[in-house]
Amino acid sequence: MDKKIYILSTEDEILSHLAQKIQTAATNAISQQNIFKIGLSGGSMVKQLAKIFPTICTDWSKWRFFFCDERMVPFDDSESTFGAYLKAFKNVTDIKEDQFVTINPDLSAEEAAKDYIKKLSIYFPPNDIPKFDLLLLGMGPDGHTCSLFPGHPLLEESSVWVAPIVNSPKPPPCRITLTFPVINNAQISIFIIIGESKAPVIKKILEDNEPLPAQRVQPSNGNVLWFLDKAAASQLTSN
Numbered sequence: 001m002d003k004k005i006y007i008l009s010t011e012d013e014i015l016s017h018l019a020q021k022i023q024t025a026a027t028n029a030i031s032q033q034n035i036f037k038i039g040l041s042g043g044s045m046v047k048q049l050a051k052i053f054p055t056i057c058t059d060w061s062k063w064r065f066f067f068c069d070e071r072m073v074p075f076d077d078s079e080s081t082f083g084a085y086l087k088a089f090k091n092v093t094d095i096k097e098d099q100f101v102t103i104n105p106d107l108s109a110e111e112a113a114k115d116y117i118k119k120l121s122i123y124f125p126p127n128d129i130p131k132f133d134l135l136l137l138g139m140g141p142d143g144h145t146c147s148l149f150p151g152h153p154l155l156e157e158s159s160v161w162v163a164p165i166v167n168s169p170k171p172p173p174c175r176i177t178l179t180f181p182v183i184n185n186a187q188i189s190i191f192i193i194i195g196e197s198k199a200p201v202i203k204k205i206l207e208d209n210e211p212l213p214a215q216r217v218q219p220s221n222g223n224v225l226w227f228l229d230k231a232a233a234s235q236l237t238s239n
């Protein structure tokens with residue numbers, strides 16, 4: 001595993017570096033396999049990507065968007081990550097709705113997780129752990145990533161690729177999430193971490209190596225990049 005940490009002054013600087021990394025990953029994947037399989041997170045990332053996607057020069061038709069995690073709510077609910085991306089990307093790029101591989105929000109979390117695994121097997125070789133070209137990850141102030149929360153039994157899931165959670169400490173409570181076997185099989189994982197509120201947990205993870213969920217993103221044959229602004233990095237002694 002190759003880990004790189006980028007500490008940049010502002011969110012805009014982070015986003016312009018991020019755009020370059022995403023564009024390169026897409027170009028490589030499309031030239032090698034004629035498709036780019038990217039996993040998206042929710043939260044503040046939606047607005048961040050809406051800002052930079054128009055700057056990316058690519059064949060959007062070759063992109064397929066998956067969800068690192070998703071809330072079990074209707075797509076028109078303000079908590080729906082897919083719904084938020086649809087709104088944010090409207091007229092921003094020529095991305096079509098059917099390029100998103102979405103959950104079935106009418107199912108229970110348990111059924112939706114099984115259903116999502118079936119959907120993944122359309123895009124990845126059956127029986128192999130899905131290998132995403134790029135996962136874009138956020139991190140909560142408690143060190144969670146995707147919908148993998150500190151101390152939750154899901155952290156130990158070692159075979160199921162997509163799992164349900166019905167007691168998420170971050171509302172809404174019912175979600176599905178990729179699990180570590182899939183997360184750590186990705187070619188590249190990129191964390192985008194902005195703001196003072198993340199500084200204490202960034203120190204715990206990047207300096208003290210506390211095994212919080214985000215710290216456990218350690219791709220076996222891949223790279224993990226941490227993009228931090230100065231505020232998020234402010235408690236790192238090396239900073």
Ligand SMILES: O=C(O)[C@H](O)[C@@H](O)[C@H](O)[C@H](O)COP(=O)(O)O
Binds near residue numbers: 044139145170
């Ligand atoms: O849908 C979700 O809730 C996310 O996938 C979640 O893992 C998010 O990435 C972190 O909570 C960070 O969110 P912020 O970037 O908004 O702090």
